[in-house]
Amino acid sequence: MKKSKVFFAIIVAVVMFNIMAPHSKAEFTYQFEPEAWQLHRLGLFAGASVHTFNPDLGAPLTRQVGVTLLLNFFGKRSDVEAMTPSEISGLLSKYKDQSEISEWARPYLAYAVKTGMVVGTSGDTISPNNVLDGYSLAALILRQLGYVVDRTNFTRSLELLSKVGGIAANEVGLFNKSRLLKDHGVGMIYTVLFASTADGQKVAEKLIESGYISVDKAVAYNLASYTGDGCVEIKDPSAAKRPSLYDQIYYGIYEALANFETYLSLPESSYTDTPQKVFKLIERCLRENPELLYYSGCIYFSDGTVKLQYSKDSITGIRHQNALKQRIKEIVTKVVAPGMSEYEKELALHDYLIENCKYDRRSYENKEIPQESFNAYGALCLGTAVCEGYAEAMKLLLNRAGVECHIVTGVSKGERHAWNIVKIDGETYHLDATYNDPVMLDGRDIIRYHYFNLSDEEIETDHEWDETLYPSCNSTRYNYYVYNSLIVSDTHEFIRRAVEEVNAGNTKLTFRIQNAEGFDYVSAVRAVCNRLYRKCSVTFNEAFGIVDMVF
Known part of the structure; x- marks a missing residue:
């Protein structure tokens, strides 16, 4: 049984709200604006404003701006902030043009001088406002990656950055400019996430290992994926795509819901030009990220503002989200053994869920189902759920174990229902953990496998869904009864x-x-x-x- 838990409303805005979440309402102006937002959400790019995120992409990429961007990107902010004022002054004192350095950039340029990242443009000048060209920025990046760039290969620095997994080969010409904008700098730096350092490790992997990027964010923003052995795998550079405007909007919604923000202002675009499109985006984000809890609906205003509403307060919601993440980690670590096949992971996690979660029959019969029973927190942390909680828990567990899994919503036996589609060895199957955990009249707890890896034809016996929205399931190879x-x-x-x-x-x-x-x-x-x-x-x-x- 799946109960609708959200509502939508459209209101003509007649007043301006005083409190707004820091999401851009401006139209998509610069080519690499989605990259800027993605880096910002990963904690790698602060922007030009203290209180709201302003990427300021139209600004020239001067030496001081470029150095600051790179040091923040490579996780050196704490080292920079640890420098004392006297140390900063001492390092910059030999440059007669140090007065041209912006106050915010002084510690960054001092750190760059201290570590050899930059040298003066002459014996006594550092030229903080000189605009970088494409070769210079690529050379700075490569040196941070541990490669040697000197006069012999400086003019090939863009090609070298491409070869180590940074910018794509067909983008070399795009960045070969004599004067870069901050937009270009962000576009180049974003690709460095997938580049390899001189010791062979990907930059994103290093940033995750150091804790500069959280594992949860790396996975949520499609930078990495779980492998099922307690590790994450960084996306292959050849398969990783640049974030699009759609991604910028989608992840903006994700961030707002994850932080229990109340107001969201989305960029003007073909994805957000009607309330219905916005509602569908929110629903998709929730369906694909069931770790987002307690969203109850939204109100859309004609000025493009969305007011998000929740069934629990932010303190409780965030506490439950954190508890759920920890519980998922504990379960997968306990249940999934090294060397397990995808099928074995699916079976082990399916059995664990059924053995440790009971269908919330009493609340269902009383028609007073608590919000927790609709989500994975109820299933995994409280041990009680209805079908939606089972499906969300199954998706989160399998995804954490490195198995692709989706939530399907439809109708079964005359009621709204939720279940899963899983991908095992490249083939997709239906999995209904709720129906495999029957409520027995004598109170016995049993596990069934009637709905374990069914084809479309098999599950159509008592399930209905919009087949155009989900992958087809035609194989029977890993059906429980066939496989065993x-x-x-x-x-x-x-x-x-x-x-x-x-x-x-x-x-x-x-x-x-x-x-x-x-x-x-x-x-x-x-x-x-x-x-x-x-x-x-x-x-x-x-x-x-x-x-x-x-x-």
């Missing part, structure tokens, strides 16, 4: 297999009858019990032809 050879052809094989399994010490059996039409499960189970001189409890899923027995 639990399909029997007729009554005789069923009796034989069941007797063999019990004699081998197995007390919980499940089989799928290949042709269930006319199969008399009562007589078949009675025959098994008579041969074994034992009793058992039995259930029969007529739609799928599946018999479950517990001896």
Whole structure:
């Protein structure tokens, strides 16, 4: 059962709000504005304003601006801030043009001089306002990566930056300019995330290891992905794409929801020119990121402002989000063993969820379901959920384990419902953990596999969804019954297999009858019990032809 938990409203704005989240309302002006926002959200670019983010991309990329950008990007801000005023003055004292250095840039240029990142333009000048060209910025970057750039290869610095995984080969000409704007600098620096240092390690990997970029942000912003062994893998430079305007908007929504911000002002674009498009963007962001909790709806104003609303206060919501992230990490570390296949990870996490979460039947029957039961926090931290909580928990666990998983919303048995589509060895399957965790009248806890890796055709028996929105599922290779050879052809094989399994010490059996039409499960189970001189409890899923027995 899935209950709608959000609402939308459209209001003609007649007043201006005094408190606004720091999201740009300006039109998309500069080529690398999405990169600027992405770097800002990763904590690598502060912008030109203290209180709101202003990338100031139209400004010339002077030496002092370029050095500041690079040092912040490479995680040196704390080292810069640790320098004393006297040390800064001493390092810059030999330059007669030091008065031209902006106050905010003095510690950065002093640090650059101290570390050899830059030298004066002459014996007694540093020329802080000289505008960098493409070769000069590329050379500065390469030196920070540990490569040698001198007079012999300076004019090839752009090509060298491309070869080590920075800018694309077809972008060399774009950045070969005699005077760069800050926009160009941001565009070049963004690609350095995927570049390799002289010791062979990717820059993003180093920044994550040092804690300068959090793992959660690296994964959320598609810079890296979980591998399932407790590590993250940086995107391959050849596969990594530059962020688009759509990404800028999408991640702006993500950031606002993650921080429980109240107001959001989105850039004017074809993605946000109607309220309906904005609502769909928010819904997609929530569906793809179920770690975002307690969003309850929004109000769209005609000036483009969106007021976000939540069912819990920000302190509680953020505390629950952090607890959920920690719980996911603990579960995957505990359940997923090194060397497990994708199928084995899926099975282990599926079983863990069902063994440790109960369907919130009482709240469902009373029609008073708490918000926690609709999300993964309820499923994994409280041990109680309805279908949406199961589906969100399954997605988060599998994604953390390095298995692709999506949430599907549709209808089942006359009610709104949520389940998953998983990708195992390149093939997609339906997985419904809720239906695999049945509520038994006698209170028993059992695990079923009736809805474990079904094809579209199989799950269409009792599920409906908009198939145009999700990948097709046509394979049966990793269906639980196919993969584990639990399909029997007729009554005789069923009796034989069941007797063999019990004699081998197995007390919980499940089989799928290949042709269930006319199969008399009562007589078949009675025959098994008579041969074994034992009793058992039995259930029969007529739609799928599946018999479950517990001896």
